[in-house]
Amino acid sequence: MLLRVHNLTKTYGKEFAVRSISFDINQGDYVAIIGPSGSGKTTLLSLLTGMLSPTEGDILFDNKRLGQLSKKELAEMRASELGLVFQFSELVGNLNVRENILLPALFTRKFSNAEYQRKCTYLIEHLKLENIQNKLPRELSGGQIQKTAIARSLINDPSILFADEPSGDLDPENSYLVQLLLNEFNKKNLSIILVTHDMKLAYDAQTIYEMKAGQFDQVIKGK
Numbered sequence: 001m002l003l004r005v006h007n008l009t010k011t012y013g014k015e016f017a018v019r020s021i022s023f024d025i026n027q028g029d030y031v032a033i034i035g036p037s038g039s040g041k042t043t044l045l046s047l048l049t050g051m052l053s054p055t056e057g058d059i060l061f062d063n064k065r066l067g068q069l070s071k072k073e074l075a076e077m078r079a080s081e082l083g084l085v086f087q088f089s090e091l092v093g094n095l096n097v098r099e100n101i102l103l104p105a106l107f108t109r110k111f112s113n114a115e116y117q118r119k120c121t122y123l124i125e126h127l128k129l130e131n132i133q134n135k136l137p138r139e140l141s142g143g144q145i146q147k148t149a150i151a152r153s154l155i156n157d158p159s160i161l162f163a164d165e166p167s168g169d170l171d172p173e174n175s176y177l178v179q180l181l182l183n184e185f186n187k188k189n190l191s192i193i194l195v196t197h198d199m200k201l202a203y204d205a206q207t208i209y210e211m212k213a214g215q216f217d218q219v220i221k222g223k
């Protein structure tokens with residue numbers, strides 16, 4: 001078991017943003033979460049990635065309880081094992097596209113320099129970022145920023161990718177590039193938890209959960 005989520009709950013005042021969610025993820029599982037705006041999808045991902053503390057419940061990653069890790073341990077785990085694509089991704093303003101993609105390498109050193117460069121070139125080619133790899137974030141379109149953030153999330157070959165609307169700013173052609181890339185990494189055993197409104201992407205997952213009012217309302221596909 002890679003990720004075990006038990007009775008996860010987050011409240012803001014009397015409101016439940018996430019309510020008693022439990023599920024398990026094995027290595028290589030691909031899960032999509034869909035649901036209306038405000039149903040708790042981003043809150044759930046923030047809890048799963050340790051950016052937000054739950055009001056109740058447990059998250060076990062590789063049998064380690066997220067809440068019991070020190071700040072340093074959490075940061076190390078996040079950099080080396082988790083791939084993160086946020087709903088509104090931010091890049092480092094004074095680094096170009098290639099440097100932004102390579103940024104997680106500075107914190108972890110999982111691979112050699114040569115290997116990082118090779119992986120970076122592969123991701124840049126796959127996402128058709130060649131012509132903009134030397135540009136700074138302020139010179140990029142929203143979709144280009146999003147593709148750069150996706151490449152950055154995969155540079156360390158994480159165990160699990162958490163992606164919040166990774167195709168939200170992309171046209172159909174670029175969404176398709178992202179779709180192919182996610183499927184390829186998933187075939188190589190990357191686990192994926194994807195939040196999306198794009199049913200074309202969602203249907204690649206083995207399991208689709210629909211979130212409503214903080215709960216997994218129904219399983220649309222899968223177990």
Ligand SMILES: Nc1ncnc2c1ncn2[C@@H]1O[C@H](COP(=O)(O)OP(=O)(O)OP(=O)(O)O)[C@@H](O)[C@H]1O
Pocket residue numbers: 012016017035036037038039040041042043044087
């Ligand atoms: N920091 C916060 N303080 C108070 N309420 C919050 C906070 N963050 C989120 N919420 C509330 O929690 C609920 C779930 O928000 P969340 O961002 O998880 O929704 P979402 O499903 O990701 O929506 P969208 O599809 O629009 O991105 C919403 O009602 C929101 O107003």
Ligand SMILES: [Mg+2]
Pocket residue numbers: 041042043087164
């Ligand atoms: Mg959201």
